[in-house]
Amino acid sequence: MTWRTRRPPPEGERPAGEHEVHGIAFRDPETPEEPPPAAPAGRRVGPAKLTVLPSFLLLLLLGTWLWFRGAHLDAIAHNAIADGNVWLRLRQHIVLTVLSTVLVLVIAIPLGVLLTRRRLRPATPVVVAVANIGQATPAIGLLALLVIWMGIGMRAALVGIVVYAVLPVLSNTMAGLRAIDPTLAEAARGIGMSPLGVLFKVELPLAVPLILAGVRTALVLNVGTATLAYFGGGGGLGDLIASGITNQRMPVLVLGSVLTVALALLVDWLASLAELLLRPRGLEAGD
Amino acid sequence: MPEPEPEPGTVPAAAHAVSGAAIHLENLTKRFPGSSAPAVDCVNMEIRAGELVVFVGPSGCGKTTTMKMINRLIEPTSGRIRIDGEDVTGMDPVRLRRKIGYAIQQSGLFPHMTVAQNIALVPRMTGWSKARTGTRVDEMLDLVGLDPGEFRARYPRQLSGGQQQRVGVARALAADPPVLLMDEPFGAVDPITRDHLQDELIRLQHELHKTIVFVTHDFDEAIKLGDRIAVLRERSHIAQFDTPEAILTNPADDFVSGFVGAGAALKRLNLTRVRDVGVSAFPTATVDDPLQSIFDQLRTGTTNEVLLLDRHRRPYKWLRRGDLMRAKGSLARAGTLVHDTVTRDATLRDALEAVLIDNAGRVAVTGRRGEYEGVVDMETLMNSVHELLEADRLDAAEHQHLLEEQRSQQTRQEQEGCAPGEPGEEG
Numbered sequence: 178m179t180w181r182t183r184r185p186p187p188e189g190e191r192p193a194g195e196h197e198v199h200g201i202a203f204r205d206p207e208t209p210e211e212p213p214p215a216a217p218a219g220r221r222v223g224p225a226k227l228t229v230l231p232s233f234l235l236l237l238l239l240g241t242w243l244w245f246r247g248a249h250l251d252a253i254a255h256n257a258i259a260d261g262n263v264w265l266r267l268r269q270h271i272v273l274t275v276l277s278t279v280l281v282l283v284i285a286i287p288l289g290v291l292l293t294r295r296r297l298r299p300a301t302p303v304v305v306a307v308a309n310i311g312q313a314t315p316a317i318g319l320l321a322l323l324v325i326w327m328g329i330g331m332r333a334a335l336v337g338i339v340v341y342a343v344l345p346v347l348s349n350t351m352a353g354l355r356a357i358d359p360t361l362a363e364a365a366r367g368i369g370m371s372p373l374g375v376l377f378k379v380e381l382p383l384a385v386p387l388i389l390a391g392v393r394t395a396l397v398l399n400v401g402t403a404t405l406a407y408f409g410g411g412g413g414l415g416d417l418i419a420s421g422i423t424n425q426r427m428p429v430l431v432l433g434s435v436l437t438v439a440l441a442l443l444v445d446w447l448a449s450l451a452e453l454l455l456r457p458r459g460l461e462a463g464d
Numbered sequence: 465m466p467e468p469e470p471e472p473g474t475v476p477a478a479a480h481a482v483s484g485a486a487i488h489l490e491n492l493t494k495r496f497p498g499s500s501a502p503a504v505d506c507v508n509m510e511i512r513a514g515e516l517v518v519f520v521g522p523s524g525c526g527k528t529t530t531m532k533m534i535n536r537l538i539e540p541t542s543g544r545i546r547i548d549g550e551d552v553t554g555m556d557p558v559r560l561r562r563k564i565g566y567a568i569q570q571s572g573l574f575p576h577m578t579v580a581q582n583i584a585l586v587p588r589m590t591g592w593s594k595a596r597t598g599t600r601v602d603e604m605l606d607l608v609g610l611d612p613g614e615f616r617a618r619y620p621r622q623l624s625g626g627q628q629q630r631v632g633v634a635r636a637l638a639a640d641p642p643v644l645l646m647d648e649p650f651g652a653v654d655p656i657t658r659d660h661l662q663d664e665l666i667r668l669q670h671e672l673h674k675t676i677v678f679v680t681h682d683f684d685e686a687i688k689l690g691d692r693i694a695v696l697r698e699r700s701h702i703a704q705f706d707t708p709e710a711i712l713t714n715p716a717d718d719f720v721s722g723f724v725g726a727g728a729a730l731k732r733l734n735l736t737r738v739r740d741v742g743v744s745a746f747p748t749a750t751v752d753d754p755l756q757s758i759f760d761q762l763r764t765g766t767t768n769e770v771l772l773l774d775r776h777r778r779p780y781k782w783l784r785r786g787d788l789m790r791a792k793g794s795l796a797r798a799g800t801l802v803h804d805t806v807t808r809d810a811t812l813r814d815a816l817e818a819v820l821i822d823n824a825g826r827v828a829v830t831g832r833r834g835e836y837e838g839v840v841d842m843e844t845l846m847n848s849v850h851e852l853l854e855a856d857r858l859d860a861a862e863h864q865h866l867l868e869e870q871r872s873q874q875t876r877q878e879q880e881g882c883a884p885g886e887p888g889e890e891g
Contacts, residue, residue, distance in 0.1 A: 360568060360569075360570070360572060361572060361574065363537060363568075363572075364566070364568055364572030364574075365574070366537060366561070367532075367535060367537055367561060367566035367568070367572075367645075368561065368562075368565075368566050368585060368586050368635065368636070369558055369559075369560075369561035369562030369563075369564075369586060369589060369590075370558070370585075370589065371558050374589070378574075378585075379574055382576045383574075383575070383576060457576035458576070458619065459575050459576045459577065459578065459619030459620065459621060460575055460576055460621075
């Protein structure tokens with residue numbers, strides 16, 4: 178109600194926005210505050226998002242399988258895929274990808290958090306430069322060096338993949354934390370949050386979208402880099418591709434490649450779902 | 465809400481202490497590393513419990529820095545802060561800040577939390593139970609004029625600027641802190657909404673009696689809100705710390721009068737209410753009166769106009785002598801409708817505006833129910849303003865002398881207190 182009330186019109190009825198309580202005329206504020214935008218429509222993941230890519234992958238795998246059945250397989254080719262070798266390599270590949278990604282997250286996210294704290298900020302250029310070297314070196318060369326150092330096996334492969342994928346997650350974590358409006362962080366401190374409270378309740382949740390984007394990049398990168406693990410004796414789908422190339426057996430090569438591509442696409446799809454579902458509510462763009 | 469009188473010296477930790485706490489700033493100084501001149505230089509100030517003090521000054525004068533030292537978002541280089549007598553300069557800043565409400569420009573709401581989660585933050589941190597916090601959230605939303613059912617689950621993005629600011633104030637008040645710091649909280653909203661929010665803050669403060677430190681660069685806002693205003697110049701030197709009336713009528717120096725700006729007399733009108741000036745009577749008639757008596761009144765009365773009231777005695781029409789004749793005796797068609805009235809609580813500025821707009825230079829004053837109480841016209845307004853300004857001048861003359869004494873005392877204090885730059889604790 179404003180101090181100065183408009184006059185009631187002569188005949189009983191009051192104009193819109195004016196009402197009467199016990200004979201007192203009230204008038205709503207002259208200009209009502211702009212109506213808030215409508216709440217965002219319910220679901221974040223549409224049906225297209227859920228169906229298109231999986232069905233494409235299914236078709237791709239089905240087509241490959243049909244073609245593979247019709248293809249002529251000689252002893253060498255048969256040997257390359259016998260005894261559940263395909264399944265074994267696929268499993269190895271998945272293990273490599275998942276393990277390396279987990280390691281990347283465990284290393285890169287805390288590192289990113291630390292490097293954005295005020296005290297450690299001077300160290301940022303050094304660490305980022307090191308991470309840059311990790312990514313700039315050709316993965317295969319890096320792997321060779323690691324094998325020389327650590328010996329043949331999954332361990333060397335894992336380390337190589339991790340070194341290669343730390344940078345995107347690290348830089349995205351840092352970018353995400355730096356993009357937070359400093360007044361917001363100050364507001365958090367101002368209302369009495371402890372430094373850890375500010376980090377876990379405000380900064381990290383707000384950085385989640387960018388961090389997840391980094392994780393997605395790392396995952397897809399890791400699926401690709403994991404094919405190189407074969408050269409270090411780490412197994413994975415690289416085994417199928419390599420034996421397809423060295424023995425000049427087209428079906429084996431195609432099988433390995435298609436499986437790698439399908440896995441990469443699947444992982445990317447899963448990560449994009451995670452991105453949509455884990456993004457804090459209230460941050461959705463466009464509402 | 466029950467409204468116990470604020471008692472000076474109440475312990476602020478008491479669950480529902482309604483009164484604020486006094487704040488003392490003693491020789492407060494801040495030097496930022498890398499700059500030779502201090503950003504805030506030896507500020508001494510006493511803010512009484514339950515008082516709304518506005519820091520106003522040009523940008524870069526250190527008013528925000530001074531305010532942020534109170535909740536130690538910025539650590540003072542030297543000097544002391546006492547809240548309710550307790551020295552908080554060495555206290556754990558996190559614990560301190562939970563007892564001080566903090567509202568900032570653009571609300572500072574966390575976008576990933578709902579309105580309810582935002583408001584619940586401080587109560588939850590200070591260990592309130594979920595149930596108690598829940599009821600408190602609804603209470604706070606009610607207090608700032610938002611419907612809890614509608615707004616509790618919204619995200620800040622889904623609110624208008626003014627609504628966000630309301631939630632920001634609700635969050636600052638949620639744990640019932642005795643002290644509230646507000647850093648240009650209404651700086652980013654449109655003028656109309658800002659006006660509403662200022663009115664709301666006045667109403668809130670009337671209910672709650674917190675100690676509020678309010679930072680703004682808008683002098684008009686300072687006049688409207690402040691019990692006392694501290695006009696700050698560079699390095700947070702206090703140019704004048706006094707009531708709005710005193711600053712308007714008796715600026716301490718050229719800096720203050722420059723800041724008050726033109727139209728001090730006009731601004732002074734904002735500080736006086738219609739109830740403080742004379743309301744004169746006006747011949748009235750009601751719609752139920754027989755037509756003949758209204759005729760007679762117009763013909764024999766001293767004025768050639770009556771104010772026609774409706775059945776609830778609310779001003780309805782201005783009726784001139786010739787009007788009834790022209791409308792062929794129909795009350796429904798005769799006269800001009802009253803389109804504006806003021807209440808006794810309206811400021812003289814509002815009244816003046818209404819009078820200026822009215823083509824006959826007067827406005828009807830109404831009571832709480834809109835019933836007729838009298839009329840204010842240009843002449844009474846002019847006379848009372850002249851009287852007002854005259855009284856202010858007399859006050860000022862008396863005050864001047866007091867002020868000079870105070871200033872010389874302050875100078876002495878500064879010379880003794882913290883004249884040689886004390887070594888900074890950081891940087």
